[in-house]
Every structure is written in structure tokens, then in C-alpha cells.
Amino acid sequence: MSIWTHVNSSIRFDHMHGLQDKFDFGRIINYDTEGNWDTIVPCGSEGSLEISIWENPDKSCMAAYTVNIFGDLRDYENDKEIINYFNSIVKGKMIRSGFFSIECNRERFFNFDFDDEIFKEIK
DSSP states (O other), X not given: OOOXXXXXXXXXXXXXXXXXXXXXXXXXXXXXXXXXXXXXXOEETTEEOEEEEEEOSOTTOSEEEEEEEEEEEETOOOXXXXXXXXXXXXXXXXXXXXXXXXXXXXXXXEEEEEETTEEEEOO
């Protein structure tokens, strides 16, 4: 029987030109990706989390980008690696707000909220 870890997040970045050039969210890996599966994105046996970037068309807006990172990781249960990933992508960035949740095999549930510089678990 497989172990499944489910992740859902939304992070709002303040205005910065060229978000995709200045931010490394990592390479998305799909089940059918051939070759090297090396990526900073947490990755299960069937691929990595997905990443979606929305750019606010109002370029003067402070919250210019919303990044959603989500997915289901098969045969994966490294909560600490997921937490480290999220903290690494916000380090030194201007964050308007952010949260993420992790659910591992319906046994462990964690919720995190962005607080000044890092994500902190909501108790």
C-alpha cells in the first residue's frame, strides 16, 4: 500500500520585476519525465509538487504575484523536507501573506502561516 502526502499552499509576493527570473521554485517533475529527476521541489515516486504562478495585471500593485504549490506525493513522507522547501523559497523575499498545509497518509496534519521571515506551524 502506498503512502500519500498531500500539500496545498498559496503565497503572495510583493511587487518585484521578473519574479520568475529572480525566484527559483524548482523544476516540476511529472510521472513521464525522462532522465534526471533532480529538483529542489519535493518529489514522490510519481513526480513533484505542481507550481502555478499568477501575475497581477496591475503592475503597480504591491501583491504582484501569487504562487500556488500543491499536489499529491506518492511514497513520500518527509514533512521536514517540505517545510525546508517552503522556507527556502521565501527567504529574503517580500511576502504579503502565505500559508501551506501538509497531510501525510491521513495520519499527520500540519498547517503553516508566514510570519515575518519564515513559515511557522499553526498550533
